[in-house]
Amino acid sequence: MAAVEPTRPKAPLIYNPQACSIAYQVLLCAAIVFLAWSAIHNAAENLARAKIASGFGFWDNTAGFDISQTLIQYATTSSYGRAFWVGLINTLLVAALGIVLATILGFLIGIARLSKNWLLSRMASFYVETIRNIPLLLQLLFWYNAVLKALPGIRESLAIPGGGFLNNRGLFLPQPIFESGSGIALVALAAGIAASIAYAVWAKRRQMATGRQAPVLWVGLGLMVVMPLAVLALSGFPVTFNYPEAGRFNIRGGIEILPEFMALLFGLSIYTAAFIAEVVRAGITSVVKGQTEAAYSLGLRPGATLRLVVIPQAMRVIIPPLTSQYLNITKNSTLAVAIGYPDLVQIFAGTVLNQTGQAVEVIVITMAVYLTISLVTSGLMNLYNRRISLVER
Amino acid sequence: MKSFVVRAVLAGALAIAASAASAQTLNTIKQRGVLNCGSNGTLAGFGLPDSQGRWTGLDVDFCKALAAAIFNDVTKVKFVPLNTKDRFTALQSGEVDVLARNTTWTSSRDTSLGLNFSVVNYFDGQGFMVRKSLKLNSALELGDAAVCVQQGTTTELNLADYFRANKMKLKTVTFATATEALKAYDAGRCDAYTTDASGLAGERLRLAQIDDHIILPEIISKEPLGPAVRHGDDQWFDIVKWTHYAMVNAEELGITQANVDDQKKSDNPDIKRLLGTEGKHGEGLGLSDDWAYRIIKQVGNYGEAFERNVGQGSTLKIARGLNALWNKGGLQFAPSVR
Numbered sequence: 001m002a003a004v005e006p007t008r009p010k011a012p013l014i015y016n017p018q019a020c021s022i023a024y025q026v027l028l029c030a031a032i033v034f035l036a037w038s039a040i041h042n043a044a045e046n047l048a049r050a051k052i053a054s055g056f057g058f059w060d061n062t063a064g065f066d067i068s069q070t071l072i073q074y075a076t077t078s079s080y081g082r083a084f085w086v087g088l089i090n091t092l093l094v095a096a097l098g099i100v101l102a103t104i105l106g107f108l109i110g111i112a113r114l115s116k117n118w119l120l121s122r123m124a125s126f127y128v129e130t131i132r133n134i135p136l137l138l139q140l141l142f143w144y145n146a147v148l149k150a151l152p153g154i155r156e157s158l159a160i161p162g163g164g165f166l167n168n169r170g171l172f173l174p175q176p177i178f179e180s181g182s183g184i185a186l187v188a189l190a191a192g193i194a195a196s197i198a199y200a201v202w203a204k205r206r207q208m209a210t211g212r213q214a215p216v217l218w219v220g221l222g223l224m225v226v227m228p229l230a231v232l233a234l235s236g237f238p239v240t241f242n243y244p245e246a247g248r249f250n251i252r253g254g255i256e257i258l259p260e261f262m263a264l265l266f267g268l269s270i271y272t273a274a275f276i277a278e279v280v281r282a283g284i285t286s287v288v289k290g291q292t293e294a295a296y297s298l299g300l301r302p303g304a305t306l307r308l309v310v311i312p313q314a315m316r317v318i319i320p321p322l323t324s325q326y327l328n329i330t331k332n333s334t335l336a337v338a339i340g341y342p343d344l345v346q347i348f349a350g351t352v353l354n355q356t357g358q359a360v361e362v363i364v365i366t367m368a369v370y371l372t373i374s375l376v377t378s379g380l381m382n383l384y385n386r387r388i389s390l391v392e393r
Numbered sequence: 394m395k396s397f398v399v400r401a402v403l404a405g406a407l408a409i410a411a412s413a414a415s416a417q418t419l420n421t422i423k424q425r426g427v428l429n430c431g432s433n434g435t436l437a438g439f440g441l442p443d444s445q446g447r448w449t450g451l452d453v454d455f456c457k458a459l460a461a462a463i464f465n466d467v468t469k470v471k472f473v474p475l476n477t478k479d480r481f482t483a484l485q486s487g488e489v490d491v492l493a494r495n496t497t498w499t500s501s502r503d504t505s506l507g508l509n510f511s512v513v514n515y516f517d518g519q520g521f522m523v524r525k526s527l528k529l530n531s532a533l534e535l536g537d538a539a540v541c542v543q544q545g546t547t548t549e550l551n552l553a554d555y556f557r558a559n560k561m562k563l564k565t566v567t568f569a570t571a572t573e574a575l576k577a578y579d580a581g582r583c584d585a586y587t588t589d590a591s592g593l594a595g596e597r598l599r600l601a602q603i604d605d606h607i608i609l610p611e612i613i614s615k616e617p618l619g620p621a622v623r624h625g626d627d628q629w630f631d632i633v634k635w636t637h638y639a640m641v642n643a644e645e646l647g648i649t650q651a652n653v654d655d656q657k658k659s660d661n662p663d664i665k666r667l668l669g670t671e672g673k674h675g676e677g678l679g680l681s682d683d684w685a686y687r688i689i690k691q692v693g694n695y696g697e698a699f700e701r702n703v704g705q706g707s708t709l710k711i712a713r714g715l716n717a718l719w720n721k722g723g724l725q726f727a728p729s730v731r
Contacts, residue, residue, distance in 0.1 A: 051624045052485060052507030066553045066565035076553040148580040168581050169539060249527075249538040249584045250564060259582065260566070340568045340577065346544065350569065354478040354545030357506030359485070 043360055058356040059084075065351055067342045069258055080352050087347035088369060094264055094343065095330040095373070101269035102329060103322075106276025111306070113281050124277065131274035137335055139271055144263035144339040151259070154250065163243045164254070171257040172244035181238035188231040189224065196220035260341035264333065272329050279321045283314035315388050323381035327374045334370075344369060418490055418622070418629035419463070419679050427469045430456035431489035434474025435572055437595035438703040438711070439495045439515075448472045452493040454698040455514055455620060458636050459491065461691040462684040476570050478545030481506050484623060491633055493620040495589065497547040502621070509630050512637040513619040514695075515703075516715035516724050518612035519551050520590040522597060525607050527584065532611040536561030541574045541583035543567070548588050551614040575599060585609075589616050594709045632678050639685035641727035642667055643694035645718055650693035653686060666730045674730050685730070695725065 013019050047054045059081040066076050067086055071093065074086050113124035131139070148168050152158060157167040165172040178186075196219065203214035232239065244254030287310050295305040336343040337350060344366060353362040422428050432452060433440030440450040457467040473489050484492045485507055495517075496502075498510040521532050521540075529535070532555070542549050544567045556563035566583055568574035575596050578586040588596065593608050600606055620637070622630050643649075646664050648656045657668050665671035668689075669682035678684065692698060699716060700706045717723025 047507070049625060050485065050507040051504075053505035064550045064553060065567075066549075066556075066563055068564060068566050076557055145576075145580070148577065148582055153581045247537050249535075252537070337569045338573065340566050340573065342567065346567065346569070350478045351544045351549065351567070354481065355501070355550075357481050357485070357502070357508075359482045 047360070053356070053358060054361065056361060058352075058358060058361075061356075063352070064355075067347060068340075069261060069342050080356065083352060084344070084348050084365075087342060087344035090342055090347075091330075091333055091336075091344040092373070094261065094268065094333050094336070094341070097265055098268040098272065098329045098333065099326050101265065102272040102276055102325070105269060105273035106325075107280050109273060110277035110280025110284070113277060114284055128274045128277050131271055132278075136267065136271050136332055137338060140263060140267040140335055140339055143267045144260065147259045147263050154246075157246070157251070163241065165244055165246075165251055167251075168259060169250060170259050171262065172251045173255045173257070174241040174243045175253070175255045177240050177242055179238045179240060181235055182232065184235055185228050185232040189228040192223040192225075192227045196223045199223070258341070260336070260339050263339055264336050264341045264343075268329055268332055271332070272325055275325050275328070276322060279318055279325065280314070282321075283316075283318035284310055286317045287313045312388070316385075316390060319381060319385040319388065323378050323385075326377050326381065330373050330377065331370065418626045419632065422463060422490055426464075427471050428456060428460050428463065428491070429471050429473055429489045430459070431475045431480055431483055431492035431494050432456070432472040433494045434472070435570070436495060436592060437598065438591060438707060438709045439595075440472070440474075440493075442472070449702065451515060451698055451702040452495060452620070454692050454702060455493045455637065456491065458640060458688045458692040458698075459633065461687040462632065462636055462639075462680055465681075465687050465691075467691045476545075477543055478569065480545075481508065484508060484621060487623070490629070491620050491622055495592070495618045496621055497589075498617045498619055498621075499547060507624045508621045509624055510619050510621050511630060511634040513617040513724075514637055515591060515618040517589040517591050517616035517618050519548055519587060519614040519616060520593050520612055521609045522578075522586045522593050522606050523584060523609060525605055529609065532609045532613065533559060533561075535585055537564075538584040539564040539566060539582070540585045540587055541566050541568065541578040542587055543571045543574045544569055546588070547614070547616065552587055555613045571596065589618070591618075591703060591709070591711060594703075594711055598708060628679055632680065635678060635730075636688060637695070638727035639667065639688050639730070640692070640695040640698065641718070641725050642730060643685070643689045644696040644725075645720070645727070648689055648694060650689060650691075650697060653689045657686070663729065672731075 044054065060079050063078055063080050063083045064076055065083075067074055067083065069090055070086050071089050072082075072086060074082055109124045109127055112120050113128065115121045115124070151166060151168040154167050154169055157165040160166055160173075163174045196216075199214075199219055200216050203216050207213055242253050244251045244256075246252075291309055291313065292305055295309040296302075300308065333343055334345040337346045340346075349362055349366045353359055356362065430453075432448065433450070435441060436450070438450055439452045440448065441453075442448045453472065456470045456472070460470045461467050463469075473483065475483050475489070475492075475494060480492055480494055480496065481502070483489050492508075493514075495515065496510075497517075498513065502508055503510050521535065523529050523535075536556075536559075540552060540563065542552055542565055549565070549567065552565065553563065566574075566577060568577065571588065571592070575586060577583060579600050586593075586596070590608070590612060597603060597606055597608065620633055622633055642663075643653075646656075646661070646667065648664060648667070653668070656664055657670055659665065662671065666674055668686045669675060669684065673682055675682040675684045681687075693701070696713075696718075699713065703709045703711045704713065713721075713723060715724050717725065719726040
């Protein structure tokens with residue numbers, strides 16, 4: 001073999017495409033590293049020259065300000081670090097609830113837009129075209145001011161049956177306090193959930209094997225709701241409620257849901273639902289009509305056809321753009337700052353930044369947090385997408 | 394590909410070079426031909442553009458005075474409206490040359506934020522506004538109340554301190570802008586609205602029913618409001634300080650916008666030094682010797698600016714109080730020009 005190899009004159013390395021491409025890539029990487037390093041170095045030098053404090057020492061300093069919604073223990077004497085966690089949890093809360101609400105609403109409207117019912121489909125179209133085309137910030141301001149203006153003042157609170165109040169300071173609900181002895185009800189609840197899952201699995205297997213259906217919903221409800229309640233009643237109902245009551249200015253006690261939170265949650269869900277509805281509609285129309293016709297000819301009803309034949313296939317088209325919408329909800333929640341909801345941006349990139357003056361550090365942390373949330377969300381959705389994607393045989 | 398790398402490296406080097414040269418604020422302003430002034434934009438009496446886009450206010454007049462001293466032209470100011478939480482970043486990054494935006498002088502702002510506070514052009518304190526229908530006489534009766542406040546302010550911190558010190562429960566509702574906070578208070582979201590007393594006087598005029606609201610008598614904090622500059626440029630720091638002192642000295646010496654030309658002929662050595670007819674007192678600042686004359690001719694003395702913007706000549710009708718001259722029972726005191 002070696003004998004046949006022609007003796008070529010050795011070309012200079014610069015004409016070797018492989019060597020050149022490696023060299024270019026190394027050069028590019030070096031340039032990027034250099035740029036990043038010089039940007040950091042330059043920023044640090046400028047901060048030092050202007051004698052602006054830098055570093056992350058501020059994290060443990062006393063915050064000194066009050067926050068209207070804190071799901072974890074927080075007082076004005078807590079640290080900036082604690083305020084960061086309060087803001088992060090508030091952001092995650094509104095994003096998670098927004099994702100759930102927008103998904104439910106979006107699916108309903110997306111399906112309604114394809115409905116054969118003229119009125120229903122026109123109303124869905126109207127919803128999508130209106131909501132999609134008005135800037136979210138305006139909608140949030142509208143919801144916030146609508147909530148504030150429409151609800152009665154503190155002294156004319158609407159009483160909700162069962163001991164709650166609704167006014168322009170928020171929604172106040174009785175807070176259940178589980179006393180000793182209520183643990184057994186929680187055990188019953190856990191057992192009920194486990195039993196319903198087991199029952200559902202068994203029912204599905206049986207249906208696969210024999211075609212017989214089982215009342216999964218009713219059995220599940222019985223196991224998860226009726227059984228724990230029955231256990232609770234048998235053990236003498238060891239749960240008391242902390243009822244909200246009118247104080248001198250505000251309502252004291254109970255669970256308080258801020259109007260800022262409600263406005264942000266409604267605004268985000270309603271806005272994003274319009275986009276999700278379009279994603280769902282696109283997904284459903286991507287399933288060829290033959291599938292529906294085949295299902296009908298097998299005797300399936302329209303509801304069952306949609307649920308068992310069309311949507312599972314449509315999900316493959318729906319999931320990737322749906323992920324983007326979920327990311328949008330999280331990112332759009334930063335508009336909370338306009339209506340006074342204490343999210344991460346308002347607390348941390350707002351008040352903390354202003355008080356410490358450490359813009360670079362605070363903004364870098366905030367960006368890293370949103371990046372992490374988004375990457376985790378899309379990671380989970382990609383995992384789900386892989387599970388439901390078409391299995392090629 | 395190769396040319397891209399070269400360009401990227403060049404751009405990087407340029408960025409480093411460009412950001413390193415910014416110590417000479419006065420020269421930069423002169424080259425640019427306009428002073429960038431960080432302003433309020435929504436607060437009557439301090440900084441507010443009218444329907445024709447003309448800016449008015451005590452802080453606005455301060456920036457006009459700076460422009461008069463530098464350019465002999467009060468129109469060479471660009472007012473950059475800033476909200477409370479972005480204002481320091483804008484000054485730190487060089488987007489504005491001076492921050493004259495009713496900003497409270499505190500130790501941390503003066504040190505770790507990299508700023509220098511120079512003079513106090515308005516001595517203020519924090520107060521509360523409530524609805525008359527609540528029948529309150531004192532801020533100490535506000536326990537358990539919901540209070541609307543603007544974020545990124547000393548107000549936000551004083552509020553928490555005051556309620557903590559007096560062992561009262563507090564519900565704070567925080568907004569990014571004063572406008573939003575006031576609107577929420579007006580809509581009944583909060584029992585009280587708090588900001589500096591001067592701000593309360595201005596904000597009250599923007600409510601739907603002015604007479605339904607009162608300002609409680611307590612002043613819960615010291616709020617010395619004044620212009621701020623960046624660390625590291627002593628000459629510019631001096632110019633900002635002496636612009637205010639020139640206006641206070643002019644009031645003390647009885648020099649007004651109307652009589653400044655006559656006063657130029659005065660034999661009083663204090664007046665001669667201030668107006669630049671004797672000695673060379675502009676040189677040290679890097680300005681012409683008639684710098685103070687330009688200020689008084691085009692903007693007026695401190696008392697005139699006060700009365701025009703927040704005092705009897707304005708809708709706010711705030712009394713001089715702490716802001717009277719030192720020899721009239723107030724705190725405004727200026728070192729002499731000599």
